[in-house]
Amino acid sequence: EAGVTQFPSHSVIEKGQTVTLRCDPISGHDNLYWYRRVMGKEIKFLLHFVKESKQDESGMPNNRFLAERTGGTYSTLKVQPAELEDSGVYFCASSLVPGQGAGEQFFGPGTRLTVL
Amino acid sequence: LAKTTQPISMDSYEGQEVNITCSHNNIATNDYITWYQQFPSQGPRFIIQGYKTKVTNEVASLFIPADRKSSTLSLPRVSLSDTAVYYCLVGVFYNQGGKLIFGQGTELSVKP
Numbered sequence: 331e332a333g334v335t336q337f338p339s340h341s342v343i344e345k346g347q348t349v350t351l352r353c354d355p356i357s358g359h360d361n362l363y364w365y366r367r368v369m370g371k372e373i374k375f376l377l378h379f380v381k382e383s384k385q386d387e388s389g390m391p392n393n394r395f396l397a398e399r400t401g402g403t404y405s406t407l408k409v410q411p412a413e414l415e416d417s418g419v420y421f422c423a424s425s426l427v428p429g430q431g432a433g434e435q436f437f438g439p440g441t442r443l444t445v446l
Numbered sequence: 447l448a449k450t451t452q453p454i455s456m457d458s459y460e461g462q463e464v465n466i467t468c469s470h471n472n473i474a475t476n477d478y479i480t481w482y483q484q485f486p487s488q489g490p491r492f493i494i495q496g497y498k499t500k501v502t503n504e505v506a507s508l509f510i511p512a513d514r515k516s517s518t519l520s521l522p523r524v525s526l527s528d529t530a531v532y533y534c535l536v537g538v539f540y541n542q543g544g545k546l547i548f549g550q551g552t553e554l555s556v557k558p
Contacts, residue, residue: 363546365546372549375545378544378545386545389545425544435544435546438489439488439489440488
């Protein structure tokens with residue numbers, strides 16, 4: 331079974347440009363999450379989709395970030411315009427159900443974003 | 447949400463048993479304790495989860511005392527490939543909408 335995949339693995343852009351990150355969750359997983367780790371900091375939650383609906387977007391830092399999950403399959407995270415402080419690693423995770431306790435989330439390898 | 451405290455780093459040698467303790471003094475009645483592992487350049491990976499006493503799987507054991515204010519992840523006979531960051535997470539994540547709250551983790555270094 332294929333795991334969570336993310337594209338691209340690395341992205342280097344200039345301040346003010348736009349970048350779109352893609353996440354393909356494990357097939358059949360209704361729950362999709364985005365997290366990020368900015369340099370030297372902890373991994374932080376960004377948002378949670380249940381199918382195509384945003385369940386919780388309390389972690390989105392500002393309106394320069396837009397996440398979509400059309401059709402409830404893959405998801406995209408767009409940063410427009412990118413700022414220097416957006417540099418970091420963006421992780422996507424999916425799960426079958428949130429589950430009791432923590433449940434188990436399956437993480438992708440992440441996209442390393444560098445904003446120059 | 448229960449705050450967790452764990453050592454920033456630990457060193458070990460191949461073949462040893464490693465125990466990583468996490469403190470969570472304000473754990474709530476419905477909270478579960480979960481551990482994730484993260485290798486460099488990879489996303490975190492679920493290791494084990496428990497509520498009380500002891501849980502064991504093919505990777506690790508999780509020991510939780512009666513008061514549940516701490517927990518210990520035990521890795522038997524570590525190898526070089528166990529070098530990673532280990533995160534302790536506490537909460538009833540379903541009621542939080544499923545999001546995981548990561549702390550700084552424990553960076554385990556296994557030496558030959």
